[in-house]
Amino acid sequence: MLDVNKVREDFPFLKSGRIYLDSTATSLTPEPVLEKVLEYYRECRANVGRGIYNAAQAATFAYENARVEVAKLINAKPEEIIFVRNATEAINLVASGLKFHEGDKIVTTILEHHSNYIPWLRVKNTKKLELSVVLSDMEGHLSPSDFAPHIDGHTRLVAVTQTSNVLGVRPPIKEIAKLAHDEGALVLVDGAQSVPHKKVDVKELDCDFLTFSGHKMCGPTGVGALYIKEGLQELIEPLCIGGGSIEDVGLDYFRLRTGPSKYEAGTPPIAEAIGMGAAAKYLLNIGMENIEDHERNLTRRMLQGLINTDGITIFGPKDADKRAGIISFNLKGFNPHDVAVALDTSSGVMVRSGHHCALPLHKHILKSPNGTVRASVYLYNTNEDVDVFLETLQEISRSLA
Amino acid sequence: MRTLYDIYQIFPHTDCGYCGSSSCLTMLRRYCIGKSNLSDCIYFKSGELPTPKITYSPPAIKVPHNQKISYIRPCPSEPSKVTIEINILPPVHSPYGYFDMITADTIFQHQITNLKISPSLGIVRLESETGDVMVFSEGKVVIRRGADERSAFWEISRALRLLWATVNRKPRAESAQ
Numbered sequence: 331m332l333d334v335n336k337v338r339e340d341f342p343f344l345k346s347g348r349i350y351l352d353s354t355a356t357s358l359t360p361e362p363v364l365e366k367v368l369e370y371y372r373e374c375r376a377n378v379g380r381g382i383y384n385a386a387q388a389a390t391f392a393y394e395n396a397r398v399e400v401a402k403l404i405n406a407k408p409e410e411i412i413f414v415r416n417a418t419e420a421i422n423l424v425a426s427g428l429k430f431h432e433g434d435k436i437v438t439t440i441l442e443h444h445s446n447y448i449p450w451l452r453v454k455n456t457k458k459l460e461l462s463v464v465l466s467d468m469e470g471h472l473s474p475s476d477f478a479p480h481i482d483g484h485t486r487l488v489a490v491t492q493t494s495n496v497l498g499v500r501p502p503i504k505e506i507a508k509l510a511h512d513e514g515a516l517v518l519v520d521g522a523q524s525v526p527h528k529k530v531d532v533k534e535l536d537c538d539f540l541t542f543s544g545h546k547m548c549g550p551t552g553v554g555a556l557y558i559k560e561g562l563q564e565l566i567e568p569l570c571i572g573g574g575s576i577e578d579v580g581l582d583y584f585r586l587r588t589g590p591s592k593y594e595a596g597t598p599p600i601a602e603a604i605g606m607g608a609a610a611k612y613l614l615n616i617g618m619e620n621i622e623d624h625e626r627n628l629t630r631r632m633l634q635g636l637i638n639t640d641g642i643t644i645f646g647p648k649d650a651d652k653r654a655g656i657i658s659f660n661l662k663g664f665n666p667h668d669v670a671v672a673l674d675t676s677s678g679v680m681v682r683s684g685h686h687c688a689l690p691l692h693k694h695i696l697k698s699p700n701g702t703v704r705a706s707v708y709l710y711n712t713n714e715d716v717d718v719f720l721e722t723l724q725e726i727s728r729s730l731a
Numbered sequence: 732m733r734t735l736y737d738i739y740q741i742f743p744h745t746d747c748g749y750c751g752s753s754s755c756l757t758m759l760r761r762y763c764i765g766k767s768n769l770s771d772c773i774y775f776k777s778g779e780l781p782t783p784k785i786t787y788s789p790p791a792i793k794v795p796h797n798q799k800i801s802y803i804r805p806c807p808s809e810p811s812k813v814t815i816e817i818n819i820l821p822p823v824h825s826p827y828g829y830f831d832m833i834t835a836d837t838i839f840q841h842q843i844t845n846l847k848i849s850p851s852l853g854i855v856r857l858e859s860e861t862g863d864v865m866v867f868s869e870g871k872v873v874i875r876r877g878a879d880e881r882s883a884f885w886e887i888s889r890a891l892r893l894l895w896a897t898v899n900r901k902p903r904a905e906s907a908q
């Protein structure tokens with residue numbers, strides 16, 4: 331069980347009584363993470379992988395230790411973790427670094443965030459590939475049989491999200507990975523919305539790449555991670571090369587290193603990576619199962635309240651067991667932005683409105699080009715947060731719709 | 732402090748036109764801007780009704796309220812339209828605040844049905860063909876889907892006037908007591 335009152339004490343942002351229901355966009359940062367970041371700046375402010383003096387050693391140790399913590403979170407080896415700026419950069423790194431042949435096929439889905447969609451559209455155009463987009467049903471469900479017709483011997487890569495940032499639905503990654511691997515294709519999983527909220531095990535999923543952001547998992551902004559399965563780094567060219575990523579350089583040649591540093595040219599986001607490591611540790615201490623259970627309870631409460639509110643259309647499944655703590659909805663007669671402004675101004679409830687960087691989904695599946703309102707929960711949200719949100723929404727629906 | 736609406740309640744409400752104005756409200760409006768005398772009204776002139784004592788000078792401010800524009804931008808969902816957010820500062824010196832008498836008769840002749848109010852949230856909403864306005868008690872006013880900048884500001888003022896009128900209107904029975 332998660333003691334939410336104890337958890338909340340760690341989050342200074344919550345002290346003002348604000349109700350934060352937008353953790354899908356970015357999460358809040360707890361004191362232990364902030365402390366770790368400051369500790370680096372205060373105690374061992376030096377560059378990594380370079381100096382021989384004590385502080386530089388300490389910085390390198392802290393940075394590499396963060397890699398160990400982040401690896402633990404997803405049951406990977408530290409050498410399989412590459413620090414990048416965010417999930418978006420991780421996906422772009424794979425999209426531009428993977429060698430394709432003309433006619434290769436990429437498979438993605440209609441659920442994707444733009445970050446796991448337009449990089450594939452771009453390589454499709456620049457490298458003359460084929461791109462198939464697997465369509466979901468109205469609630470966002472995807473089954474392995476939806477993928478089967480799209481995956482064949484020409485498929486190079488399947489890129490799919492583990493949790494939709496709009497509908498909260500979770501495509502069956504394990505089965506999709508099996509289908510893909512049977513045809514010799516690689517699998518990239520966008521874990522931006524799953525890794526922070528549930529136990530993710532790359533061995534169990536058997537994915538080849540997993541991408542996620544620090545800022546969505548209680549870590550600092552400016553850092554993310556790319557997991558590349560052992561042995562596959564050879565397939566991926568780095569996005570940037572330069573200092574820190576080379577084995578040897580001569581007048582007219584260079585040889586890149588192997589391992590994560592191949593991809594981490596230049597001074598990395600040291601403090602941020604250390605913060606991300608601390609965040610991984612923080613989440614593991616609380617327990618991913620506990621976090622998931624806590625969010626499921628809040629989601630159930632929220633779904634129930636929304637179902638009982640007049641004029642609300644909920645997108646995605648109505649069953650809390652079938653989705654993560656991300657709920658998009660619309661209120662009849664209201665622009666989603668107006669609902670968000672009304673919630674914020676009258677009750678201090680922060681929710682997101684718009685298309686949540688998933689325009690294809692809004693246009694083709696939800697038929698809601700103006701977007702939706704999205705409320706999402708995380709480990710620090712309470713039943714009271716959900717109730718204030720629901721009561722305000724009910725009053726908006728009653729008096730203003 | 733009596734609002735202009737309180738004063739209006741003491742008017743005869745016959746709209747007989749004797750005074751040369753088309754209605755009692757127009758008469759009050761003209762009086763407020765110095766264009767008529769109360770004694771132009773047949774009821775006041777004859778003493779049938781007591782002449783209201785109004786010590787009123789027209790508000791010094793022209794705009795209905797002091798406002799600070801937070802932003803003007805294309806609507807996120809319909810880029811050909813505009814969205815504007817302003818913050819209205821508390822009404823200055825004039826007891827009648829930003830209420831603009833010029834539209835008062837429009838208010839009374841039109842039904843205020845599309846003005847939606849939630850006192851508990853402190854939000855008022857006015858939807859129209861040319862924009863959706865929300866007014867918040869803390870002074871924030873947001874319009875979405877404004878046809879263009881000019882009409883968006885017009886919609887904002889209209890919403891504020893309607894709101895002002897509604898808030899200040901007293902049920903007739905109450906003011907008669």
Ligand SMILES: Cc1ncc(COP(=O)(O)O)c(C=O)c1O
Pocket residue numbers: 354355416417418419443445446491493494495520522523543554687
């Ligand atoms: C599913 C999904 N993928 C990718 C991203 C991109 O994450 P970032 O902006 O941290 O790169 C997001 C962020 O909202 C997301 O929800």
Ligand code: SF4
Pocket residue numbers: 742743744745746747748749750751752753754755756758771772773774
């Ligand atoms: S004369 Fe008096 S009653 Fe008649 S319209 Fe004018 S103000 Fe009203």
